[in-house]
Amino acid sequence: MPAPSIISMQSLCKFYEMGDQIVKALDSINLDFKLNDYAAIMGPSGSGKSTLMNIIGCLDTPTSGIYNLNGQQVAEMDDDELARIRNREIGFVFQTFNLLPRLNCLRNVELPLIYAGVSPEEREARAREALIRVGLGERITHKPAELSGGQIQRVAIARALINKPSIILADEPTGNLDTATSQEIMKIFGELSEAGNTIILITHEEDIARYTRRIIRLRDGKIESDKQQ
Numbered sequence: 001m002p003a004p005s006i007i008s009m010q011s012l013c014k015f016y017e018m019g020d021q022i023v024k025a026l027d028s029i030n031l032d033f034k035l036n037d038y039a040a041i042m043g044p045s046g047s048g049k050s051t052l053m054n055i056i057g058c059l060d061t062p063t064s065g066i067y068n069l070n071g072q073q074v075a076e077m078d079d080d081e082l083a084r085i086r087n088r089e090i091g092f093v094f095q096t097f098n099l100l101p102r103l104n105c106l107r108n109v110e111l112p113l114i115y116a117g118v119s120p121e122e123r124e125a126r127a128r129e130a131l132i133r134v135g136l137g138e139r140i141t142h143k144p145a146e147l148s149g150g151q152i153q154r155v156a157i158a159r160a161l162i163n164k165p166s167i168i169l170a171d172e173p174t175g176n177l178d179t180a181t182s183q184e185i186m187k188i189f190g191e192l193s194e195a196g197n198t199i200i201l202i203t204h205e206e207d208i209a210r211y212t213r214r215i216i217r218l219r220d221g222k223i224e225s226d227k228q229q
Contacts, residue, residue: 006070006198007031007032007056007067007068008032008067009068010066012029012062012067013063013064014026015063024220025051026051026052026221028222029223033167033198033200036196036197036198037198037199038193038198038212038213039200039214040202040212040215041202042209042215043217043218044219046220050171052218053171057169059086069085087163091163091167092168092171093153093168095176096176097152097153099155101144103143104140104143105136105139105140106124108155110124110127112163113126113127113162130159130162133161134158136151148181150184153173153176157173157188157189168189168198168199170201171202172201172204174203174205174208182205213228214226214227214229215227
């Protein structure tokens with residue numbers, strides 16, 4: 001049996017008004033992502049990569065078209081449902097890490113669980129488990145300033161995993177890292193994909209995209225190519 005589609009987009013468009021001009025950020029996008037997909041989205045600046053990622057992550061809404069997430073039409077969800085989806089179904093990893101400098105690793109990773117109303121005991125146990133999973137079991141009490149760039153990104157990945165999301169969205173996750181550290185981070189994403197997560201990342205680096213199993217290239221808001229590898 002083929003894996004079910006966890007994300008399905010049909011004729012998806014996102015247009016912006018810039019004075020008397022209409023900018024087509026996304027133009028008639030048709031895309032499916034299945035459970036366990038591991039995909040890179042590539043394209044030149046202005047191709048629509050970030051807009052597509054924001055829509056997938058329920059941070060933005062399309063102008064027209066259909067976006068189904070786990071069989072539900074996102075357009076029919078209210079603000080509370082969208083917030084729940086963002087907090088529980090999707091884990092976000094950013095180039096700039098977005099950690100709080102005054103908190104140690106454990107407290108940074110716990111944050112999504114605080115918003116979800118999880119008890120302190122369960123928060124700590126799950127945060128420890130997530131940090132161990134990304135190889136930081138011995139750095140739990142360290143603050144971001146005491147970590148390398150690669151370790152900081154591992155903390156960000158652990159935070160993205162804390163609610164056991166089915167989808168992980170990563171925006172240029174290796175953009176601030178050296179080659180060796182980037183390889184370590186991509187190895188973690190590969191292991192997460194093998195474990196069942198759907199991983200979608202934006203990158204402008206061809207060598208990083210080659211770690212994935214699928215490369216989607218955008219140009220001028222349209223899909224230029226979509227190839228398995």
